[in-house]
Amino acid sequence: MGSLGITFPQLLTQLVSFLVLFFLLYKLAYGPIVGMLDSRSQKIRDSLKAAETAQLEAASAAERVEAEITSARQEGQKIVAEARSASTKLREQEQIRAREEVESMLERARSEITREKDAAVEEVRKEFAGLAVAAAERIVEASLDAKAHSSLINSVLEEGLSQRKN
Amino acid sequence: MGKLFSSPKLLVIAVAAFAALLVSVAGGALGASLGLGFLGGPIPFISIPAERVLFIGSYPLLNSTLMFWLAGLILVFIAWRATRKMSDVPTGLQNLVEVIYEFFSGTADGVAGGQPRSGRRFLPLVTTIFLVVMMANWVGVLPGVGSIGRIETIEEWVHHHAEGLEAEVETDHPEYNHEQVETTALVHLLEEHGSDTFPVFDGAIIPLGRGEQARVPLNKVVSFTSAELHTIEAAIKDNALASGEAHELIERIHHDIEIGEVKEPFVYDEGGDREKSYDFVGQRAGLLIPYLRGASTDINTTLAIAIVAMFTVQLWGFRALGVRGYGGKFVVSPKKGPIAMFVGFLEGFGEITRTISFTFRLFGNMFAGEILLIAMAFLLPLIGIIPFMGLELFVGVIQAFIFAMLTLVFGVMAVASHGDHDSHAEDH
Numbered sequence: 140m141g142s143l144g145i146t147f148p149q150l151l152t153q154l155v156s157f158l159v160l161f162f163l164l165y166k167l168a169y170g171p172i173v174g175m176l177d178s179r180s181q182k183i184r185d186s187l188k189a190a191e192t193a194q195l196e197a198a199s200a201a202e203r204v205e206a207e208i209t210s211a212r213q214e215g216q217k218i219v220a221e222a223r224s225a226s227t228k229l230r231e232q233e234q235i236r237a238r239e240e241v242e243s244m245l246e247r248a249r250s251e252i253t254r255e256k257d258a259a260v261e262e263v264r265k266e267f268a269g270l271a272v273a274a275a276e277r278i279v280e281a282s283l284d285a286k287a288h289s290s291l292i293n294s295v296l297e298e299g300l301s302q303r304k305n
Numbered sequence: 306m307g308k309l310f311s312s313p314k315l316l317v318i319a320v321a322a323f324a325a326l327l328v329s330v331a332g333g334a335l336g337a338s339l340g341l342g343f344l345g346g347p348i349p350f351i352s353i354p355a356e357r358v359l360f361i362g363s364y365p366l367l368n369s370t371l372m373f374w375l376a377g378l379i380l381v382f383i384a385w386r387a388t389r390k391m392s393d394v395p396t397g398l399q400n401l402v403e404v405i406y407e408f409f410s411g412t413a414d415g416v417a418g419g420q421p422r423s424g425r426r427f428l429p430l431v432t433t434i435f436l437v438v439m440m441a442n443w444v445g446v447l448p449g450v451g452s453i454g455r456i457e458t459i460e461e462w463v464h465h466h467a468e469g470l471e472a473e474v475e476t477d478h479p480e481y482n483h484e485q486v487e488t489t490a491l492v493h494l495l496e497e498h499g500s501d502t503f504p505v506f507d508g509a510i511i512p513l514g515r516g517e518q519a520r521v522p523l524n525k526v527v528s529f530t531s532a533e534l535h536t537i538e539a540a541i542k543d544n545a546l547a548s549g550e551a552h553e554l555i556e557r558i559h560h561d562i563e564i565g566e567v568k569e570p571f572v573y574d575e576g577g578d579r580e581k582s583y584d585f586v587g588q589r590a591g592l593l594i595p596y597l598r599g600a601s602t603d604i605n606t607t608l609a610i611a612i613v614a615m616f617t618v619q620l621w622g623f624r625a626l627g628v629r630g631y632g633g634k635f636v637v638s639p640k641k642g643p644i645a646m647f648v649g650f651l652e653g654f655g656e657i658t659r660t661i662s663f664t665f666r667l668f669g670n671m672f673a674g675e676i677l678l679i680a681m682a683f684l685l686p687l688i689g690i691i692p693f694m695g696l697e698l699f700v701g702v703i704q705a706f707i708f709a710m711l712t713l714v715f716g717v718m719a720v721a722s723h724g725d726h727d728s729h730a731e732d733h
């Protein structure tokens with residue numbers, strides 16, 4: 140052993156040196172590096188998970204927005220339709236009312252006309268009667284043949300009345 | 306070639322490179338055989354045990370331990386810098402350590418069954434082994450490591466070696482007094498290491514190109530004969546060292562050791578029938594002690610890491626399968642027959658074998674790398690070493706990776722419950 144250089148104190152020295160070195164490297168290098176790498180991989184895992192959740196969240200948010208837009212559109216369409224139907228109804232009502240008014244006005248006008256006409260005819264008849272009497276007086280004065288001429292007067296009156304009525 | 310001559314810059318570089326090659330060939334070991342070899346450099350000799358640089362009390366501090374600590378300091382510094390300000394978006398060093406971690410994390414999970422985090426319990430040790438072994442290998446390639454040092458004289462060498470022997474002698478012969486113990490140790494040392502060789506120094510620089518042959522045996526520096534040693538031994542037994550022939554002999558030996566110079570010409574056996582005589586008389590001999598030495602070129606380092614690795618593998622096994630479950634792999638009840646018992650014994654033996662193979666795989670590779678670098682510096686000084694330094698960096702990573710991966714695989718094997726054991730349990 141001696142000629143190979145193996146001696147107990149030297150072997151012990153190298154053993155202790157190696158163990159001390161092992162301990163130092165473990166504390167200085169191995170521990171921190173393993174901790175670093177583990178924490179890093181944990182961080183990456185966490186970020187990936189966070190990214191995934193964010194993606195899912197974004198997708199669901201987009202879906203929600205889409206649904207909201209759709210519902211808003213539908214609501215708008217409904218409102219428009221309602222407004223349109225309301226306006227239609229209103230117009231129809233107005234038309235009906237206007238027509239009715241017009242008709243009632245026409246009716247009133249017609250009855251007024253009739254009344255006026257009747258009144259006028261009455262007045263004319265009264266006037267004509269006076270005129271006829273006056274005319275007759277004159278005729279009678281001139282050549283009265285009461286019998287022959289009264290029939291003539293009556294026929295004239297008849298004629299005048301029928302003319303007025305028409 | 307046309308491009309080469311059209312650009313003066315390229316031409317200068319090419320000429321310089323060629324000149325460096327010429328100088329390195331002529332100044333190196335090849336040139337030395339032609340009488341050149343003017344570039345000083347280390348001789349290609351490397352001792353398997355790491356060298357002692359200095360003593361702290363009686364504890365010898367090795368040059369490889371210094372480099373191991375340097376490697377550790379570099380690693381701790383990098384780790385500290387990398388993790389000082391961590392952020393989720395990594396930059397610089399943090400990126401680097403994260404890449405290394407991620408690589409081993411992925412590999413460990415793959416080896417341990419494929420589920421994420423299944424290999425995590427092995428990771429701290431496996432990554433540490435990779436980083437520490439790699440850095441320990443790399444600091445060994447730094448220039449100056451293994452080539453800058455001091456010369457340990459024969460006197461110092463004898464002093465260090467005799468200390469251990471004296472302790473032995475004291476336990477063997479408690480009745481000896483101090484002088485007797487000291488002398489006995491010296492005699493043992495000379496008997497044991499008399500033919501050990503030491504490099505010869507011509508001043509502070511070792512002459513290059515002489516290689517292994519520039520070494521002198523101890524008994525040419527310190528002259529003694531076995532008859533003289535017997536005389537001294539007899540005198541020790543009689544406790545008659547204070548005077549007489551033995552006393553004079555010891556005085557002479559001590560004097561020789563102190564001077565540390567080659568005393569007589571010697572014949573160096575080159576193998577086969579060839580012999581070569583050398584005349585180094587008057588030159589000092591000693592050992593080159595590099596101040597620094599690659600940490601993984603010392604078996605103590607590789608053995609220590611291997612022990613930690615295999616010990617932890619057993620720990621993983623016991624934690625995953627329980628004392629009975631994992632221990633049952635090694636200690637099989639005789640009821641299951643002698644073959645199962647023998648297999649259990651082999652399993653246990655295998656764990657020891659793995660430790661040894663861990664130790665010597667890494668040591669062998671890195672030691673060979675160092676020899677390669679020294680050999681190249683010896684053959685082609687200046688430039689020969691450059692490509693091999695790159696190669697050594699690569700080998701350093703590969704060896705660290707092999708060490709870490711084997712630890713991981715052994716760990717996975719230890720925590721996996723072995724199928725035949727379970728089926729046997731069901732049978733009973």
